[in-house]
Amino acid sequence: MTTSKFFKKLSIAVASTAFMSLSGATIAQAISITPNNNGEALVNEILGSGITIDLDSINYRGANGASGIFTDGLSSGIGIDQGIILTTGKAKDAEGPNDLDKTTTENNYRGDPDLDGLITEKTKDATILEFEFETQGGNVFFNYVFASEEYNEFVDSKFNDVFGFFLNGENIALIPGTTTPVAINTVNGGKNLETNGSNSEFFNNNDPSDGGPFFDIEYDGFTNVFTAQALGLASGSHTIKLAIADTKDQGWDSAVFIQAKSFSDGGTSDGDTSDGDTQDVPEPIIDGGILAEPPAQDTEDVPEPSIVIGLLGVGFAGSLLKKKSTKSHN
Numbered sequence: 001m002t003t004s005k006f007f008k009k010l011s012i013a014v015a016s017t018a019f020m021s022l023s024g025a026t027i028a029q030a031i032s033i034t035p036n037n038n039g040e041a042l043v044n045e046i047l048g049s050g051i052t053i054d055l056d057s058i059n060y061r062g063a064n065g066a067s068g069i070f071t072d073g074l075s076s077g078i079g080i081d082q083g084i085i086l087t088t089g090k091a092k093d094a095e096g097p098n099d100l101d102k103t104t105t106e107n108n109y110r111g112d113p114d115l116d117g118l119i120t121e122k123t124k125d126a127t128i129l130e131f132e133f134e135t136q137g138g139n140v141f142f143n144y145v146f147a148s149e150e151y152n153e154f155v156d157s158k159f160n161d162v163f164g165f166f167l168n169g170e171n172i173a174l175i176p177g178t179t180t181p182v183a184i185n186t187v188n189g190g191k192n193l194e195t196n197g198s199n200s201e202f203f204n205n206n207d208p209s210d211g212g213p214f215f216d217i218e219y220d221g222f223t224n225v226f227t228a229q230a231l232g233l234a235s236g237s238h239t240i241k242l243a244i245a246d247t248k249d250q251g252w253d254s255a256v257f258i259q260a261k262s263f264s265d266g267g268t269s270d271g272d273t274s275d276g277d278t279q280d281v282p283e284p285i286i287d288g289g290i291l292a293e294p295p296a297q298d299t300e301d302v303p304e305p306s307i308v309i310g311l312l313g314v315g316f317a318g319s320l321l322k323k324k325s326t327k328s329h330n
């Protein structure tokens with residue numbers, strides 16, 4: 001598309017997203033969570049094309065109510081409409097409105113040593129879904145969003161809630177183009193939006209203390225839709241372990257949303273048609289370079305950055321409105 005067309009589209013996205021945020025309280029439809037701790041049901045929900053699961057290998061570990069199946073995610077602005085949610089508290093708490101800065105359920109559940117290995121502190125309240133699979137095409141992809149109540153007040157603190165998608169033991173939940181795990185301290189808009197953010201082009205502010213809420217969901221911040229991927233896997237069985245946990249204490253819960261039917265051997269569109277995509281193509285990996293350099297020509301099958309920029313616009317508006325706050329974790 002032409003540059004002018006690109007910016008026109010961009011401005012429409014910013015305007016419509018801002019409108020949604022202003023009228024968010026009156027939108028009837030919003031994300032809905034049905035708690036579900038059955039490993040087979042959760043795996044079936046995300047299973048997509050070209051992947052075969054060994055049902056006997058499915059192993060779910062987590063507190064009652066910590067996981068579930070969600071619908072209507074797009075109406076709450078998370079960029080994924082349906083799928084599963086794994087949390088460090090209660091899955092049902094993901095539903096909006098965002099009326100609390102620190103939604104917490106202390107599940108008194110153990111942490112996870114693999115997650116401990118990604119950060120410098122110990123984890124607690126882990127929730128884990130693990131299974132073995134085979135991939136026809138030799139690749140595996142799936143789409144996800146990380147969200148947390150730790151935003152924005154505990155950015156760059158020890159309460160660095162974390163998750164990992166361990167493929168044969170190696171974490172593939174990474175910031176696009178890097179080897180950095182996605183966590184509070186690696187994707188954010190800065191502490192209380194007052195310090196420099198980390199990879200903030202991928203972050204959406206929803207904190208009630210920092211100008212929000214902008215989205216009808218409880219979490220105070222969340223990432224853009226990311227794609228976890230691994231290419232060129234050997235034939236035969238592979239293990240995937242999807243895990244999330246609180247860090248240091250059990251409070252200020254976090255969640256990861258994984259898109260329905262996206263666990264596949266080819267990329268899956270995130271299903272968000274509001275950005276004009278009509279093709280079934282991978283959408284989520286949008287690096288910051290696109291923001292500065294719009295696509296030079298019309299490429300129907302290339303992801304559009306309009307939504308990302310629209311959300312950034314809201315985040316920026318939020319930064320202008322925010323109030324100063326200092327909080328303790330206890």
Ligand SMILES: [Ca+2]
Binds near residue numbers: 101102149218219220
């Ligand atoms: Ca909240």
Ligand SMILES: [Ca+2]
Binds near residue numbers: 152
């Ligand atoms: Ca918070």
Ligand SMILES: [Ca+2]
Binds near residue numbers: 106125251
């Ligand atoms: Ca918790």
Ligand SMILES: [Ca+2]
Binds near residue numbers: 252
């Ligand atoms: Ca936490």
